[in-house]
Amino acid sequence: MKLQKTINSAAKIHGRGLFSGKEAEVIFRPASADTGVVFIRTDIPEPVRINATVTNLAERSRRTTIKKGSVSIETIEHCLAAVSALEIDNLIVEVSGAELPAPDCSCAEYFKTLKRAGLIEQQAVRREFVITEPISITSGASSIYALPYTDDGLNITYDLDYTGHTGISRQIFSCRVTPEDFEKNLAPARTFLLEAEAKQFQARGMGTHLGPRDILVISSDGPIKNTFRFPNECVRHKIADLIGDLALIGRAVSGRIVAYKSGHSLNQQLVRKLYEAAAQAERVRKFGTDALLDIRRIQKILPHRYPFLLVDKVVEIEGDSRIKGIKNVSFNEQFFQGHFPGTPIMPGVLIVEAMAQLSGLLFAQKLEHTGKLAVLMSMNDVKLRKAVIPGDQLILTAETVRSRKRTAQCQCKAMVGEATVAEAQIKFMLMDDEKI
Numbered sequence: 001m002k003l004q005k006t007i008n009s010a011a012k013i014h015g016r017g018l019f020s021g022k023e024a025e026v027i028f029r030p031a032s033a034d035t036g037v038v039f040i041r042t043d044i045p046e047p048v049r050i051n052a053t054v055t056n057l058a059e060r061s062r063r064t065t066i067k068k069g070s071v072s073i074e075t076i077e078h079c080l081a082a083v084s085a086l087e088i089d090n091l092i093v094e095v096s097g098a099e100l101p102a103p104d105c106s107c108a109e110y111f112k113t114l115k116r117a118g119l120i121e122q123q124a125v126r127r128e129f130v131i132t133e134p135i136s137i138t139s140g141a142s143s144i145y146a147l148p149y150t151d152d153g154l155n156i157t158y159d160l161d162y163t164g165h166t167g168i169s170r171q172i173f174s175c176r177v178t179p180e181d182f183e184k185n186l187a188p189a190r191t192f193l194l195e196a197e198a199k200q201f202q203a204r205g206m207g208t209h210l211g212p213r214d215i216l217v218i219s220s221d222g223p224i225k226n227t228f229r230f231p232n233e234c235v236r237h238k239i240a241d242l243i244g245d246l247a248l249i250g251r252a253v254s255g256r257i258v259a260y261k262s263g264h265s266l267n268q269q270l271v272r273k274l275y276e277a278a279a280q281a282e283r284v285r286k287f288g289t290d291a292l293l294d295i296r297r298i299q300k301i302l303p304h305r306y307p308f309l310l311v312d313k314v315v316e317i318e319g320d321s322r323i324k325g326i327k328n329v330s331f332n333e334q335f336f337q338g339h340f341p342g343t344p345i346m347p348g349v350l351i352v353e354a355m356a357q358l359s360g361l362l363f364a365q366k367l368e369h370t371g372k373l374a375v376l377m378s379m380n381d382v383k384l385r386k387a388v389i390p391g392d393q394l395i396l397t398a399e400t401v402r403s404r405k406r407t408a409q410c411q412c413k414a415m416v417g418e419a420t421v422a423e424a425q426i427k428f429m430l431m432d433d434e435k436i
Helices: 077-085 108-117 179-186 195-203 233-249 264-287 295-301 348-367
Strands: 003-007 011-016 023-030 037-041 048-051 065-068 071-073 091-096 119-125 128-130 135-139 142-147 154-162 169-176 192-194 216-219 252-260 313-318 322-328 372-384 393-403 407-416 419-432
Touching: 003 023, 011 108, 023 108, 037 071, 048 065, 048 071, 077 108, 077 179, 077 233, 108 179, 128 264, 135 264, 142 264, 154 233, 169 179, 169 233, 179 233, 192 195, 192 233, 195 216, 216 233, 233 252, 233 264, 252 264, 264 313, 295 313, 295 348, 313 348, 322 348, 348 372, 348 393, 348 407, 348 419, 393 419
Parallel strands: 037 091, 128 252, 154 252, 192 216
Antiparallel strands: 003 119, 011 023, 023 091, 037 048, 065 071, 135 142, 142 252, 154 169, 313 322, 322 393, 372 419, 393 407, 407 419
């Protein structure tokens, strides 16, 4: 089994963000075993830590961004691709700015900086996920597949199809991701834009600091005022971006990825599926079940009982920062008798209550030995977006926005499949058990 790794010494990189053009500095620091990759925004009054996992992913066009509460860190894919390729498991990334720098619009500078910092092994086994079942995501003409593979490690094939554009045409590239292969064949490949896209971006105020010599802008005749580093540089960069997105699984991946015209959005949908599969496999291996907390353990933590206990199991917990749980909605639920006869719909207030109970389970991790309970105090920005009916499975998540001595606040969401059905920001008072 491979051991975890971190860097040997601190390292810095600075420059302007690809989209914002604003100056930013990044400081890489070693991290202890089992820390994972953690970004910290240091340019705000209270620094915010954001784990580089898909659970903190924010929706953005043409880039990868993580977010916690109102604080985000933009365009992290080039950095994560270098971290992943170097097989770094634990790392602190301090960022002074909202967007990571984009030196020459490739991964090369990140790779060189981290490699110069040196790598050291740690006394903990590396977390790995082996793809055993095919997973596919399609959207229009684009698709991406995760497949079992007989080879060790991560193997990627990407088909970039710009058949109607003579400046790029069609490019196919395959590789096995190793530090050596990444450094030679992928890290130097740069972000590219079609000429029309570049004009649209700058008209919207993005990338206004860049010219054709700074980023690959491609016309029907090829690069404008620039040259390709590889004849198929575009497809190589797409693979580098994909490696960065796959890093959000939070563990090394072994298997084969096949992509056709895929971008960040499709990549990230696949990453969510792989993250869930990896987390489930780990729970089954450790506990013999995919639940971290089953209903018996939940009843030992929450005071709620039938018919008002609305969380069936907890499947993910990240310290005291995030939790994910399940509520299976059955026609046998008592409230369906009157809400509404002939058209059974789960009351929105009970969906919010389920999110609040899940939040209570999250805070229970912190309050277990304090003699305190989290009691609902207020609800803000409550949105009920879609009806929940018998047979649905509510996927509940709660993320800590703020936690103080006497109060705590969570951002909560309820989903059925890929659809958000409710969300709310819920505030709790942390009260002594005997005073309630």
